[in-house]
Amino acid sequence: MPFAVYLLGLAVFAQGTSEFMLSGLIPGIARDLRVSIPAAGLLTSAFAVGMVVGAPLMAVLSLRWSRRFALLAFLVTFLVVHVVGALTTSYGVLLGTRVIAALANAGFLAVAMATAVALAPSDAKGRATSVLLGGVTIACVAGVPGGALLGEVWGWRSAFWAVAVALVPAIVAVLKSVPSGPAGGGDGGAGPAGARARGELRALRRPRLLVLLALAALVNGGTFCTFTYLAPLLTGDTGIGSSWMPLMLALFGLGSFAGVTASGRVADRRPTRLLVICGPALAAGWAVFALAAGAPVPAVVLVFVQGTLSFAVGSTLISQVLYAATGAPTLAGGFATAALNVGATLGPWLGGLTIGAGLGLRSPLWVSALLVAAALVTAAVARAVGVNPVEKGQPAVAQ
Template identity: 95%
Template sequence: MPFAVYLLGLAVFAQGTSEFMLSGLIPGIARDLQVSIPAAGLLTSAFAVGMVVGAPLMAVLSLRWSRRFALLAFLVTFLVVHVVGALTTSYGVLLGTRVIAALANAGFLAVAMTTAVALAPPDAKGRATSALLGGVTIACVAGVPGGALLGEVWGWRSAFWAVAVALVPAIVAVLKSVPSGAPGPAGPRARGELRALRRPRLLVLLLLAGLVNGGTFCTFTYLAPLLTGDTGIGSSWMPLMLALFGLGSFAGVTVSGRVADRRPTRLLAICGPALAAGWAVFALAAGAPVPAVVLVFVQGTLSFAVGSTLISQVLYAATGAPTLAGGFATAALNVGATLGPWLGGLTIGAGLGLRSPLWVSALLVAAALVTAAVAHAVGVNPVEKGRPAEAQ
């Protein structure tokens, strides 16, 4: 795998840290800016909405630019808004920086996916995808707890400064390692890529990725109250539990990177049903600490193994729409990451208990399995061995 792909993963790590670190910084932001906790929580929602809307829009915009210029533009924008966020005393300005950061992050991920698979060998899209998504999982393991620690010791602004500093080597690496190619005419390219995105197989894969990611983030969002409430694990252990989920997710993308290009059908046929069953078992066993802790790791592994394999399949299925496919894959993941927690919150609000998001996760993955089965029954096979779409 070219070293430049791992450098792109470094940038994804920094951006992933920014996306998730707010969960540990909300109280400090609320106190410092004199806003309520729910208002501070909107900073997370603003980022999620920006990712969903921004992924396809930024992907289309980037068609006018070379890949290196697009990556640099998005990274520099992300850095600048974090500097502004670290300096501002205005809640409104901070909220605006989160939206702009999300748009830049969405655009970067869309172009980075295209760039990574272009730099990788033709039959290694799964490995390239896992290298990028590995940056997200490392953010869960190290970046998010690190951001929370910085916020505790030096205040929430220090976490924003840390993200800005972490982006500097990524910017230099992109400048030196990613080849600059001339862009084509944006209008014809966009129309051609949109036509390629109409393929039934691709649409099914995007739906499957959204459903699986919805299940993942439905439980991940409410993992802390579940473990401290029903399971009875002390709150001081929560950083370790979140890191354990992150370690599982890193293991998942590592497994996917080794298997997804050669045996994606077997991986999904085994891990997909196991993922759905695992959420249901977790719901039944959440009252006991030992199985709950084991399942935090197992479900993190299965979730990201399945999710990253589906994204690599999106890129295999959309060789005629490489940039927009990355954008729509990013949007699908973030639709799931927005819808899943919302559904989990509804069940908790309805009085169904802290375990109810686990059942929602199980149902979302089960819906993905049913969708895949129906698609196969009508002649649309969403998962095929890794090779260019033109050869399939």
């Protein structure tokens, strides 16, 4: 795997830390900016919505630029808005920086996916995808707890400064290591950006690709439905002390890293076998977790296991999206990013509804099981009507 792909993973780590770290910073932000906890929580929602909307829009915009310029533009924008966020005393300005950061993050991920699979061997899209998503999982393991610790010791602004500093080596690395080929793929002579965008959009109409995007959204919805409410579940029903929560979140992140690492090794050669085994196991695991959440030992084990299965299945589905859309490398990355964030928005919302309805802290686990079960049913129906969503990786056409 080219070293530049790992450098892109470093940038994804910094941005992933920013996306998830607010969960530990909300009380300090609310106190400092004199807003309510729900208002501070909107900062997370604003980022998620910006990712969903921004992924396809920024992917289209990036078709006008070279890959290197697009990546640098998105990274520099992300850095600047974090500096502004660290300095501002206005809640409105901070909210605006989260939206802009989400747009930049969405654009970066779209171009980074296309760049990674273009740099990797033609039959190694799964490995390239696992490296990028590995940056997200490392953010869960180290970045998010680290951000929470910084916020506890030096205030929430220090976490924003830390993200900005972490982006500097990523910017230098992209400048030196990423080729300056067109972001939209091809050789740059395929016509104006508008024509290339129309061509990529046509390629995105394939039924297999649409099914894969739906599956990715459902599986990721299940993942983040439980992850969002993991702390109250473990401290409430399971009885684990709140001081152990950073370790529990890191354990889920370690499982996630194990999942993307394992899937990167097999997703290109045996994706069907991986999904046939791990998909049902993931749905069953959420149900077992719901039944066993009252006992600390099985709960702790399942935190790791479900993190592993969730990201093994999720990253394999994303690599299949990139295999299914070789004619639309940049927009495929954009829509894959949007699908992941649709799930990351839908899952916690549904989990919150069940808790609010009085169904208990374990109810998000059942929602996660149902969302993954819905993905399994969707895949089965697609196969029944002649659409096979999962295929072994084949050498892609030139990008």
